[in-house]
Amino acid sequence: MTQQKGHPLIRLTDVSKSFGPIDVLRGINLDVAAGEVCCVLGDNGAGKSTLINIIAGLHQHTSGRYTVDGHDVRFGSPREALDLGISAVYQHLALVPLLPVWRNFFLGSELTRGVWPFARLDKAQMKEITDQALQNMGIVVKDLEQPVGTLSGGQRQCVAIARAIHFGARVLILDEPTAALGVKQSGVVLKYISRAAQESGVGVVFITHNPHHAYMVGDSFAILSRGEIDLRARREELSVDDLIYRMAGGAELESLQHEMGR
Amino acid sequence: MSETVSNTGPAATSSPAAASDNTAQQPQPASREPHRSMGQRLAGLIKRPEIGSIGGAILVFVLFYALAEPFRNLASFSTVLYQSAALGIPAVAVALLMIGGEFDLSAGVAVTASSLAASMFAAQITGNVWVGVGFALVLSLSIGALNGILLIKTGLHSFLVTLSTFLMLQGLNLAITKLVTGNVATGDISDLAGFDSAQSVFASYFNIFGMSISIMVFYWLAFVAVATWILLRTRVGNWIFAVGGQGDSARAVGVPLNKVKIGLFMGVGFAAWFVGMHLLFDYVTVQSGEGVGNELLYIAQAVVGGCLLTGGYGSAIGAAIGGFIFGMTTQGIIYAGWDPQWFMFFVGVMLLLATVFNAWIRRQVTRG
Ligand SMILES: Nc1ncnc2c1ncn2[C@@H]1O[C@H](COP(=O)(O)OP(=O)(O)OP(=O)(O)O)[C@@H](O)[C@H]1O
Ligand SMILES: [Mg+2]
Numbered sequence: 001m002t003q004q005k006g007h008p009l010i011r012l013t014d015v016s017k018s019f020g021p022i023d024v025l026r027g028i029n030l031d032v033a034a035g036e037v038c039c040v041l042g043d044n045g046a047g048k049s050t051l052i053n054i055i056a057g058l059h060q061h062t063s064g065r066y067t068v069d070g071h072d073v074r075f076g077s078p079r080e081a082l083d084l085g086i087s088a089v090y091q092h093l094a095l096v097p098l099l100p101v102w103r104n105f106f107l108g109s110e111l112t113r114g115v116w117p118f119a120r121l122d123k124a125q126m127k128e129i130t131d132q133a134l135q136n137m138g139i140v141v142k143d144l145e146q147p148v149g150t151l152s153g154g155q156r157q158c159v160a161i162a163r164a165i166h167f168g169a170r171v172l173i174l175d176e177p178t179a180a181l182g183v184k185q186s187g188v189v190l191k192y193i194s195r196a197a198q199e200s201g202v203g204v205v206f207i208t209h210n211p212h213h214a215y216m217v218g219d220s221f222a223i224l225s226r227g228e229i230d231l232r233a234r235r236e237e238l239s240v241d242d243l244i245y246r247m248a249g250g251a252e253l254e255s256l257q258h259e260m261g262r
Numbered sequence: 263m264s265e266t267v268s269n270t271g272p273a274a275t276s277s278p279a280a281a282s283d284n285t286a287q288q289p290q291p292a293s294r295e296p297h298r299s300m301g302q303r304l305a306g307l308i309k310r311p312e313i314g315s316i317g318g319a320i321l322v323f324v325l326f327y328a329l330a331e332p333f334r335n336l337a338s339f340s341t342v343l344y345q346s347a348a349l350g351i352p353a354v355a356v357a358l359l360m361i362g363g364e365f366d367l368s369a370g371v372a373v374t375a376s377s378l379a380a381s382m383f384a385a386q387i388t389g390n391v392w393v394g395v396g397f398a399l400v401l402s403l404s405i406g407a408l409n410g411i412l413l414i415k416t417g418l419h420s421f422l423v424t425l426s427t428f429l430m431l432q433g434l435n436l437a438i439t440k441l442v443t444g445n446v447a448t449g450d451i452s453d454l455a456g457f458d459s460a461q462s463v464f465a466s467y468f469n470i471f472g473m474s475i476s477i478m479v480f481y482w483l484a485f486v487a488v489a490t491w492i493l494l495r496t497r498v499g500n501w502i503f504a505v506g507g508q509g510d511s512a513r514a515v516g517v518p519l520n521k522v523k524i525g526l527f528m529g530v531g532f533a534a535w536f537v538g539m540h541l542l543f544d545y546v547t548v549q550s551g552e553g554v555g556n557e558l559l560y561i562a563q564a565v566v567g568g569c570l571l572t573g574g575y576g577s578a579i580g581a582a583i584g585g586f587i588f589g590m591t592t593q594g595i596i597y598a599g600w601d602p603q604w605f606m607f608f609v610g611v612m613l614l615l616a617t618v619f620n621a622w623i624r625r626q627v628t629r630g
Binding site: 078079090094095096097098099103106107108109110112119120121123 | 491495496497499500501503504507508511512514515516517574575
């Protein structure tokens, strides 16, 4: 399923979104290519979550074009997006804490043997596949029978991402996967994100507040500001300091500093 | 902007954060299931949801074995098993429901509703008890489905939904019985067609090792076996744990949450019907006010057996052992020559101990 790196998967052209009278997104242009990580940054309320909710099929755009593999789409539900391989991993909604790792991995897509009503879970095979999928991505889990809730936050996030990829995700949408994690755990997830993009060829949309995290994994960056794209640049076009400067509001921050007389 | 393909891949930028984490880079052991030591095995056993109830069962058994002379003979043991089965069959279904994250307060009176329906339908309309049995089954499954549908449509907590249906059913049981029979109980149905065959299915006794054992004991074991198989070995079982553990996550990966919940309520309806039929063919007549309070005993058994009130955790075997504890207690108190009124007190004590113990277990489980 590995796709040619750089092959465009999804593209938003002049997309806008309003909730009633409120314009939340205006004239958004964004594209995500296979094997690349596209980082979306921005302040609170900038519209990041709204943007990815449109991509993932939770909301519909008000105007503009959204294409997948060059075909116009307008999703009625996340299921429709999923069927085209567009999968969102939400931090708190990804896994069931009390359920063992392998049962979580296959939840909703369980493998069975035998015919109804005697169809039973194919435990051995599911455990083996889970084991393989996690190993391939370098995730070490002591015991697949342990409840997911006993894994660290970073490991949990990785298991959810591994699951999405295993079940055919081509575009992976991650809304602040590192927000609640410490330095070390964030490292685990970031490393995993770049590995997923490079080895599985998925396109990743990575939402974050943290420009350092973004620069570690990003191939391209988009800064959202009050519903508009303020900056769209590829990695080679800017340094991490540029990114921090632009994210902090650039000129605005300077004038604030000036005002405060420091 | 995207005509140049970036070759400065993310991996090229080594991050101090990522490098400091070496757990993700360790080579994988060939086998994920290494030889487990005695200590690990014990630790694994302690994590079983029913472990607390097994300890409780041993404790109660020893207590009454020591205190009550008649408790020591086999004949009384068959009575203990019977008591356990009559309470335990609905408790198994209630345990599945609780693992799925919901309560059913209507289960106690639903048993009576089912016997009343079968008895009156057979006596008044058809004259054949099997038609009444079928009618009661449809009714019981419908009550379960109604609970589930109300839960989903109103978005209310199942405690409130089933408290409402409990009160409504209780009222209907009393009022309709009065209306139809002019009495607080239904009439004797033992001379209706099909009574003997129905009685042999639902309320017969077997002689084994000199003990007279009710057929309900075997049904009880069958209920536990089927429920355990469903829970641990089928897709539906996986879904039950998931919808109780975190419904939103389960739905997000395509688990049919609504169907699972409605199905679980219908399972309780089925168990209520089953016990209702037993009581009808065992006692021949039905008191319309019966059943109130049993719903709490079903829940208590499931909780003693390790089910969490918050859902997502528990076992059918645990609920069965919870039933066994309650069965031993009912009979043990009588054999010890105490006033049976003490029963509820003991149930309360056991529930408290079990809950404290199970909470401790869960902390061990989630700690890993
Ligand atoms: N359903 C809605 N109805 C009306 N306004 C909404 C709705 N959803 C979001 N908004 C508004 O849209 C704006 C963007 O919200 P969004 O959640 O996309 O921001 P965000 O960039 O994800 O912020 P954060 O960093 O805090 O998560 C906010 O001003 C919010 O109030
Ligand atoms: Mg957000």
